[in-house]
Amino acid sequence: xxxxxxxxxxxxxxxxxxxxxxxxxxxxxxxxxxxxxxxxxxxxxxxxxxxxxxxxxxxxxxxxxxxxxxxxxxxxxxxxxxxxxxxxxxxxxxxxxxxxxxxxxxxxxxxxxxxxxxxxxxxxxxxxxxxxxxxxxxxxxxxxxxxxxxxxxxxxxxxxxxxxxxxxxxxxxxxxxxxxxxxxxxxxxxxxxxxxxxxxxxxxxxxxxxxxxxxxxxxxxxxxxxxxxxxxxxxxxxxxxxxxxxxxxxxxxxxxxxxxxxxxxxxxxxxxxxxxxxxxxxxxxxxxxxxxxxxxxxxxxxxxxxxxxxxxxxxxxxxxxxxxxxxxxxxxxxxxxxxxxxxxxxxxxxxxxxxxxxxxxxxxxxxxxxx
Amino acid sequence: xxxxxxxxxxxxxxxxxxxxxxxxxxxxxxxxxxxxxxxxxxxxxxxxxxxxxxxxxxxxxxxxxxxxxxxxxxxxxxxxxxxxxxxxxxxxxxxxxxxxxxxxxxxxxxxxxxxxxxxxxxxxxxxxxxxxxxxxxxxxxxxxxxxxxxxxxxxxxxxxxxxxxxxxxxxxxxxxxxxxxxxxxxxxxxxxxxxxxxxxxxxxxxxxxxxxxxxxxxxxxx
Numbered sequence: 226x227x228x229x230x231x232x233x234x235x236x237x238x239x240x241x242x243x244x245x246x247x248x249x250x251x252x253x254x255x256x257x258x259x260x261x262x263x264x265x266x267x268x269x270x271x272x273x274x275x276x277x278x279x280x281x282x283x284x285x286x287x288x289x290x291x292x293x294x295x296x297x298x299x300x301x302x303x304x305x306x307x308x309x310x311x312x313x314x315x316x317x318x319x320x321x322x323x324x325x326x327x328x329x330x331x332x333x334x335x336x337x338x339x340x341x342x343x344x345x346x347x348x349x350x351x352x353x354x355x356x357x358x359x360x361x362x363x364x365x366x367x368x369x370x371x372x373x374x375x376x377x378x379x380x381x382x383x384x385x386x387x388x389x390x391x392x393x394x395x396x397x398x399x400x401x402x403x404x405x406x407x408x409x410x411x412x413x414x415x416x417x418x419x420x421x422x423x424x425x426x427x428x429x430x431x432x433x434x435x436x437x438x439x440x441x442x443x444x445x446x447x448x449x450x451x452x453x454x455x456x457x458x459x460x461x462x463x464x465x466x467x468x469x470x471x472x473x474x475x476x477x478x479x480x481x482x483x484x485x486x487x488x489x490x491x492x493x494x495x496x497x498x499x500x501x502x503x504x505x506x507x508x509x510x511x512x513x514x515x516x517x518x519x520x521x522x523x524x525x526x527x528x529x530x531x532x533x534x535x536x537x538x539x540x541x542x543x544x545x546x547x548x549x550x551x552x553x554x555x556x557x558x559x560x561x562x563x564x565x566x567x568x569x570x571x572x573x574x575x576x577x578x579x580x581x582x583x584x585x586x587x588x589x590x591x592x593x594x595x596x
Numbered sequence: 597x598x599x600x601x602x603x604x605x606x607x608x609x610x611x612x613x614x615x616x617x618x619x620x621x622x623x624x625x626x627x628x629x630x631x632x633x634x635x636x637x638x639x640x641x642x643x644x645x646x647x648x649x650x651x652x653x654x655x656x657x658x659x660x661x662x663x664x665x666x667x668x669x670x671x672x673x674x675x676x677x678x679x680x681x682x683x684x685x686x687x688x689x690x691x692x693x694x695x696x697x698x699x700x701x702x703x704x705x706x707x708x709x710x711x712x713x714x715x716x717x718x719x720x721x722x723x724x725x726x727x728x729x730x731x732x733x734x735x736x737x738x739x740x741x742x743x744x745x746x747x748x749x750x751x752x753x754x755x756x757x758x759x760x761x762x763x764x765x766x767x768x769x770x771x772x773x774x775x776x777x778x779x780x781x782x783x784x785x786x787x788x789x790x791x792x793x794x795x796x797x798x799x800x801x802x803x804x805x806x807x808x809x810x811x812x813x814x815x816x817x818x
Contacts, residue, residue: 283779316761316817317772317779323812338804338811344779375816384812418788426766431796431817472794504765504792522794572801575788576810579803592808 250276253286254354264298264362264370265305268334277353283344284353286311288320290339292357295332298370302329303385304363306377309341310356317344321360321375325384326573328365328595367549376507379486379551383543386553388573392596394556395577399593404586411581411589414570418578428527429504440465445491447474448540450558454480455487455512455541462537467528469493469503469537473521478512480552485511486545489520492538492567493528502567505542540564601625601632610639761817763798765790770798772815782813 253275257267271291277284288309296302304325312318320341329335345353361371363381371377399407445460460474472491478484487510491503508520528534544552559568570578581589601609601622608614609622626633761779764771770790772780787800796817803810 314818316774319816319818320780320782321814321816323814324809325812326810336807336809339813340782341813341815342778342781375814426764427792428762428764429792429794429796429798429817430762502791504794506794524794524796526792526794569789569791572789572810572812575801576803576808579788579805580808583805583808 250278250287251284251353253277253288254352255288255290255357256354257292257357259359263359264296264300264302264364265294265359266297268293268295275355277345279347282348283317283346284311286343286345286353286355288339288341288343288355290357292337292339293334294337295334296329297331298362298364299331300368301331301365302327302335302362303365303367303388304361304381305335305337306360306362306371306375306381307337307339308358308360308375309339309343310358311343311345311354312349315344315346319343321377323377323381323384325381326388326576379507379543379545382545382551383488383553384572386551387571389596390553390556391571391574391577392593395589396593399590404590407589408581408586411578414574414578415582417566417570418575425501425528425532427504430525430527431523440468440470443536445472445537445539448538448561448563450541450554452552452555452558453541454478454482454544454546454552455484457489457539457541460537460539464534464536467530467532467534468525469527469534470525471521471523472506472537473519474539475517476510476512476520477517478514480544480546481514482550483511483513483547484544485509485547486543487520487541488543489539490542490568492540492563493534494536494538495528496533496535499532500563500567502569503537538563600629601635603635606632606636607639610636610643763792763796763815763817765792765798765800770800770813770815772798772817780815782815 253272255270255272255275257270259265259267269292273289273291275287275289277286288311292307294305304323304327306321306323309320309322310318320343322337322339322341324335324337327335339357343355345355359371360375361369361373361377361381363369363378363385367382367385369378369382395407395410398410402409440463442461442463445462447457447460449456455476456479457474457476460472462472463470474489476487487508489506489508491506492500493503494500504526506520506522508522510518510520512518540554542554546552559565569575577589577592580592584592605614605618605622606626609619609626614622626636761772761774764773767786767790769782769787770792771778782800782802785802787802789801790798792798797814799812799814801810801812
């Protein structure tokens with residue numbers, strides 16, 4: 226009788242075991258959507274070991290793709306952003322890949338590598354699929370093509386302006402101080418990017434956080450750039466331990482042109498006197514010349530528990546005008562002692578610095594001469 | 597040939613036990629049949645005689661003695677029954693080990709399935725919720741915050757408390773988390789820089805070592 230019961234129990238376990246075991250990764254069904262009039266066309270797509278692994282009630286979608294595109298338009302391409310979607314509504318389904326600092330002539334090809342980790346509900350129609358869409362293309366004349374659903378236009382435009390500014394800075398340095406001067410500047414830039422100066426991790430939560438620490442509303446100061454078209458003042462934020470919530474600030478348009486967008490950067494100071502770069506706060510505004518308004522965000526930023534925020538300092542990092550042009554701080558303004566050791570270099574400065582590490586000074590000089 | 601009523605029907609007619617229709621038929625027949633009427637009166641006379649005899653008590657009957665004998669016989673019968681009859685068994689609820697073993701097996705399989713399939717963060721959240729219920733705390737967030745603080749002490753500076761969809765940017769990369777589960781992110785090599793936006797996105801910059809091409813990967817809360 227004992228052995229019969231044992232066999233029955235073993236059969237029961239064997240019957241349920243396959244359902245209990247984690248399922249193996251499934252083949253991902255990729256889909257690439259490019260509009261018929263898109264200025265780029267896809268040449269090839271290698272989805273490598275992209276997969277979708279069932280986990281709980283969702284697929285963990287690993288997108289590892291090497292795509293190749295051709296410039297099918299008549300203008301040089303400076304940047305491209307692709308939206309990568311495994312689902313559009315719930316969290317975890319949206320990502321993007323941007324490639325700034327490109328210089329792709331008509332007919333030339335360029336690669337875009339995707340390495341993203343997304344989530345997709347198991348019951349979603351279409352099975353374990355992922356969709357890649359073109360969100361935007363930026364041309365050398367700063368014109369833009371694309372649906373811009375991820376605000377890639379302003380991001381890529383600012384990156385391109387920063388790239389032009391920084392290339393110009395290095396070119397001028399090369400002219401004035403020669404290769405040695407350029408080398409010193411690049412080494413100094415690499416030192417700013419060193420891991421020892423890396424900012425601590427931060428977390429952004431939309432809405433109100435759940436910190437149990439008592440909070441206090443404090444005002445924060447602003448750095449004023451002489452050439453900035455916007456002045457900011459009366460900044461207030463609620464600080465509770467390692468969290469800063471619901472920042473808001475008053476801004477005034479000092480320029481003769483109406484403003485539709487601005488972005489504020491923050492330098493966060495903890496109680497031990499350390500300073501590091503916080504998240505940015507982009508905001509869509511409608512500021513006529515001379516008019517003021519309020520900018521705020523119902524969100525909280527938090528740092529790891531070892532950091533206790535003491536205060537914050539804000540600065541205007543970019544401004545977008547209604548005519549489609551943008552303002553960014555120049556190199557002199559970024560050389561402010563308070564900003565210099567906190568604000569990281571632009572994507573282009575980082576690219577050039579990495580290029581110096583890979584190809585040396587001559588490789589860097591050759592790259593600067595291309596533009 | 598004259599057909600007479602059966603003897604049993606005549607006896608039942610006399611005792612009044614015949615059904616209504618049969619009784620009417622027998623009465624009708626007896627009214628016209630001399631033989632059957634005489635048999636019927638004979639049954640009636642026997643019945644009256646029997647009733648009369650049954651109503652008379654035997655001579656010299658001692659009621660006291662009869663009652664004592666009856667009581668004694670009853671006691672003797674009960675005593676004999678105790679000697680020969682089996683005692684009724686008391687019903688005992690027996691618990692077999694087999695259903696318990698099957699239930700334990702099922703629990704083991706379900707636990708194994710949970711461990712294999714459920715993200716660690718979900719298990720952690722469930723544990724915290726159970727802890728809050730166990731300790732009678734209505735404020736689950738307070739328990740979660742306390743536990744997250746412990747997590748931070750255990751796991752170092754990259755540890756955060758997350759109770760809804762949040763984006764996280766650390767020097768190692770970017771992640772989208774919900775209830776402490778990683779639900780999105782970039783798994784490339786270490787980025788050259790990370791950034792976050794209060795609008796709910798995090799970005800990581802990567803430089804391709806071979807081509808020098810900069811790629812910026814972003815994840816969004818929604």
